[in-house]
Amino acid sequence: MSSSAPVRTGYHHGxxxxxxxxxxxxxxxxxxxxxxxIRAAARAVGVTPTAAYRHFAGHEALLAAVKERALEELARSMTAALDSLGPLDDPVERGLSRLAALGRGYFTFALAEPGLFRTAFTGGLSALPPLPDLDAAAPFRKLVAEIDNLAEVGYLPERRRPMAEMSAWAAVHGLVMLHLDGPLAAAPPADRELALERTMEVIGEGLGGTVLSERLRDRIRAIVRAH
Incomplete structure (x- = not known):
């Protein structure tokens, strides 16, 4: 569908x-x-651009609202991946499993909805809020919470905690971009899963500063390959 195609989303007065x-x-x-x-959205709804400008000062204001919605959908994908996990008693296994699920939810959304994902990060990562305000973004909050949990249970040493969420985010986001706009764009699904699997293993080992047990590797592998 082109950007000029009608979308038709009827609305109630007000x-x-x-x-x-x-x-x-x-x-x-x-x-x-x-x-x-503004013009394309107004046309899709069936109103004049003048009517749309009463609600949005310009293109940037509308784009900002869509970016917020795209981030909300990304957060829902990550939450759905978390919700698919079964209960786990071991706190380290639970923490690494939840981290892997977040990565899968992020990766799955990006590849399934590249238009929305690109919109969420339009302008590059520099277009996101500065670090003190980034906690307002739901996807980032989820990541920080799981990193904090791994620190609380003693898997992530205190000296490795600062900015650990940025390292994990950079790894998964970078992998996404390699698939969307890079040399992995034509990779078959099996290679995509393997790349994400290895990325989550490297993140897990990097956080703890230790080689993952075969049981934890199998757990991460199962989560990444879950559909």
Whole structure:
């Protein structure tokens, strides 16, 4: 679907703003951030651009609202991956399993919804809030919580805790970009799973400063390959 194709998201009186955001999100889903314009969203909803400008000062304001929605969908994918895990008694196994699930949810969303994922990070990572404000982003909060849990149970040494979430995020986000815009774009599904599996293993070993047991490797492998 092109960025000029109708999306038609009917709205109730007084709910035009939300209707415009929904329409713009569908435009982003199909065509990425470049497809998000006031005119295209207004056309999709069936109103004039003038009516849309009463709710958004311009393109950047609408794009910011779509970025927020895209991050919410990313967070839901990560939550769904967490929710798919069964109960685990061992705190280290539980922590590494939850970290692997977050990685799978992030990776799965990016490859399934490249338009929304690119929109969430349009402008590059530098377009995200500064570090003190980044906690407001739900995907980042989830990652920090799991890193904190691994520190609390003693797997992540205190000296390795500072900025550990950034290292984990960089590894998974970098892998995503290699698939979306890099040499892994044409990789078969089996290679994609193997790349994510190895990335999560490296993250787990790096956090703890130890080689993962075969049991933990098998656990991470099973989570990455779950559908």
């Amino acid at each position: 709910d035009l703003r939300n209707a415009l955001v929904r329409a713009a999100a569908e435009l982003a889903r199909a065509g990425g951030p470049a497809a998000v314009t």
